[in-house]
Amino acid sequence: MSTRLSSPQDYAGLLDKYDTWMFDCDGVLWHGDRIIDGVVEVLEMLRSYNKKVIFVTNNATKSRKSYKGKFDHLGVQAHVSHRPKDEIYGSAYAAAVYLSSVIKxxxxxxxxxxxxxxxxxxxxxxxxxxxxxxxxxxxxxxxxxxxxxxxxxxxxxxxxxxxxxxxxxxxxxxxxxxxxxxxxxxxxxxxxxxxxxxxxxxxxxxxxxxxxxxxxxxxxxxTGKPSSTMLDCIKAKIDYDPERTIMVGDRLNTDILFGKNGGLATLLVLTGITAESDITGSNSSPIIPDFVTNSLGDLRTIRKSEK
Amino acid sequence: MSTRLSSPQDYAGLLDKYDTWMFDCDGVLWHGDRIIDGVVEVLEMLRSYNKKVIFVTNNATKSRKSYKGKFDHLGVQAHVSHRPKDEIYGSAYAAAVYLSSVIKxxxxxxxxxxxxxxxxxxxxxxxxxxxxxxxxxxxxxxxxxxxxxxxxxxxxxxxxxxxxxxxxxxxxxxxxxxxxxxxxxxxxxxxxxxxxxxxxxxxxxxxxxxxxxxxxxxxxxxTGKPSSTMLDCIKAKIDYDPERTIMVGDRLNTDILFGKNGGLATLLVLTGITAESDITGSNSSPIIPDFVTNSLGDLRTIRKSEK
CATH class of the missing domain: 3.40.50.1000 (HAD superfamily/HAD-like)
Incomplete structure (x- = not known):
């Protein structure tokens, strides 16, 4: 059974528990070319609390450098190619890292x-x-x-x-x-x-x-989500404690399964492909996220209440 | 358990039982550009006994007309485009017949x-x-x-x-x-x-x-072998009695399975992909042909003994 988050206390609780925050992009941060309301503030808030922020995408046609153009265009801060600060992990990059650093x-x-x-x-x-x-x-x-x-x-x-x-x-x-x-x-x-x-x-x-x-x-x-090989590739590049890491996504069978395969906590947002009805009722998916919230933007309430 | 054929009486028995003879081509009639020994005589012998002869191939890059060029080149008689005498059935033709004559x-x-x-x-x-x-x-x-x-x-x-x-x-x-x-x-x-x-x-x-x-x-x-849709397509074009029809092939999982799926008798020849060891011993295939012989050319002994 997932925990439904709604109060500022619920969100503040997540902040206490998790140091590394991994995010899917489309359906979580933006829809195509439109940023989702509140996302820029929430990411800034996480950074202000010294949380590690990682973006995990299956897009394999773009390199991280060219994918970063999308972040810049939509006003989302993200570091690439300044190791160890790489924050964008695409499935193409993961394939390259798998070859260079996992199987060597x-x-x-x-x-x-x-x-x-x-x-x-x-x-x-x-x-x-x-x-x-x-x-x-x-x-x-x-x-x-x-x-x-x-x-x-x-x-x-x-x-x-x-x-x-x-x-x-x-x-x-x-x-x-x-x-x-x-x-x-x-x-x-x-x-x-x-x-x-x-x-x-x-x-x-x-x-x-x-x-x-x-x-x-x-x-x-x-090497892409939901395979845990993607996590092996991230692990080869940065340090994080799986027990204090949460994966945020909009797809049960890629993002949430990816988190579960890697032993991470999982937060489902309902701004993308998954609807409320997919996780409730008799026909709901066997992939159950730990937490559910309407939108990543909901976490803004932490800032408002804490500051 | 398959019946192993070897004597002229064995082959003559098949001739009594089956009026329609369906053949796979590569590995049964020829290897690439080389005709298998005795095949031309056996096909002529079958025709002399008024057997219906049908060639069934999965090759979908060639039309029957262009595939007939191979028959001509290797000296194998085959009729095409003189309905109801069509004798070559390719999977491309079967797809076309499926559309025109099965689902209409x-x-x-x-x-x-x-x-x-x-x-x-x-x-x-x-x-x-x-x-x-x-x-x-x-x-x-x-x-x-x-x-x-x-x-x-x-x-x-x-x-x-x-x-x-x-x-x-x-x-x-x-x-x-x-x-x-x-x-x-x-x-x-x-x-x-x-x-x-x-x-x-x-x-x-x-x-x-x-x-x-x-x-x-x-x-x-x-519409190709081993699907019985291929047989539905042949049925749409010519008359034959499945109980008096035998499928001759070299592959268990296409030719022999195709015959079995369509309720035909099956004869495996060992001139192609399947070896003796694939049908005997503990690791043998669950697809069991009714009859086995070394080569289609073996049936020549009928002619020799009968005439």
Missing amino acids: LPKGKKVYVIGMSGLEEELHEEGIAHIGGSDPTDCTLAPFSLAGFILDPDVAAVVCGLDTQLNYTKYSKAFQYLTRNPDCLFIATNEDSTYPSADGLLPGAGSVSAPLRFALGKDPIC | LPKGKKVYVIGMSGLEEELHEEGIAHIGGSDPTDCTLAPFSLAGFILDPDVAAVVCGLDTQLNYTKYSKAFQYLTRNPDCLFIATNEDSTYPSADGLLPGAGSVSAPLRFALGKDPIC
């Missing part, structure tokens, strides 16, 4: 990319050599023939994210790397079946990796 | 194609209007935006086969048709995870439909 890919090894420049940028920043991706040689609809294909013996992983330039050549090459070398890792940035574009839903990163999943008959290692 | 798509309706010219040719021959596929507008790696997309209200089905020009635009459009119109049918020519190219395995038609399967969270209607 040996020098000289590289990855074959199905994905976009944001993913390549993160790999580059983590010192991971890569081929494929946005390389014009592989961004083609020309027929692919195995006869002319030379396997790069240094490829030790295939990393697959959302790629709007996906094609049969990329899938065929990735399939060769994954089948001819049984040790080659199969990594997906995230398993989201759809991607919320400005004008509606389109196939997401999980759909982009689906042909390889089907051809291989196996699932990838996933 | 109303005039004025059309299908959105992810697939190649062979599939389009079969749709055209069955009088099914289609868009997408090899249309240069949809064979592009240019960014796709929903803002500029106009849904064709006459699209009543998405048909997906092997398509080496697959791309994000095709998947995005197909996804719109399938989600914005809940009655839109989702059809896949076949579910083969891989495709045996001349130089090795590449992702197959099942892998090409996988992104839609993942994005929609549902499986397509499949």
Whole structure:
């Protein structure tokens, strides 16, 4: 049973319990291009209490640097690329950190990319050599023939994210790397079946990796929410105590499950995909957040009452 | 327990029992470009006994007309496009027949194609209007935006086969048709995870439909083996008595399962993917053919002994 928060005392109680606050972005901080009321003040309030603030997104098309542009545009403070102050963790960054810092890919090894420049940028920043991706040689609809294909013996992983330039050549090459070398890792940035574009839903990163999943008959290692591999990647970069960490999100099957998989407390906000009716009544989800509040903006009442 | 055939009497017994003989092609009639020893004689012998001969293939990139070129090249007699004498049934043709003759798509309706010219040719021959596929507008790696997309209200089905020009635009459009119109049918020519190219395995038609399967969270209607929809399509075109029909194939999970799903007798040949050890011993498959013989060519002994 979730605890429903509403009074200034309820919110102040959270502040006492949790030092690290992790946030999903879309549906929690903003809707598309519109900031949610009170969010900027709440984040400032958390910082004023010396809380650690982390943004966790499955968006794998943008690097953190380019994703930060959205924060700046909407007036939300966020630090990136000033280690150890990195505050934005995307699933593309998590894939790069997984390779550099979790499994520690040996020098000289590289990855074959199905994905976009944001993913390549993160790999580059983590010192991971890569081929494929946005390389014009592989961004083609020309027929692919195995006869002319030379396997790069240094490829030790295939990393697959959302790629709007996906094609049969990329899938065929990735399939060769994954089948001819049984040790080659199969990594997906995230398993989201759809991607919320400005004008509606389109196939997401999980759909982009689906042909390889089907051809291989196996699932990838996933570095996005709800996989706890994402937390392993955050852990590789910053210090936090899971027992004093709370994950705030709007989706039960990604954000809240992610928190639960990682042993974090969870706070569901109702400003996004999940409605009140999804968590009450007989058909409610088996994924139960610890806390529920209408909006992240509700936490403003702490400031008002405390100051 | 399968019956192992070896004597001329064994083979003559089959001839008494079955009037319609259905054959898989690769691994049964030929290996790539090499005909299997004795096959031409056996097919001629079956015809001389007035047996109905049907070739059933999951290849969805070629129309029957272009697939017949392979039969001609290897000296195997096969009739196409002289109804009711059609003898080659491909999964692309089955998809077209499913639309024209099984569900009887109303005039004025059309299908959105992810697939190649062979599939389009079969749709055209069955009088099914289609868009997408090899249309240069949809064979592009240019960014796709929903803002500029106009849904064709006459699209009543998405048909997906092997398509080496697959791309994000095709998947995005197909996804719109399938989600914005809940009655839109989702059809896949076949579910083969891989495709045996001349130089090795590449992702197959099942892998090409996988992104839609993942994005929609549902499986397509499949018109290829082992689905009995393929048999419904053959039934729509020719007369045969399932009790006097035998399916000959080299794959347990496509050919033999297809025969079993359709209530046909099944004969496994060991000239293709299945080895003796796959059907004997403790790890053998749960799919058990009625009869097993080394090669289709073995049936030549009937001719020798009878004449």
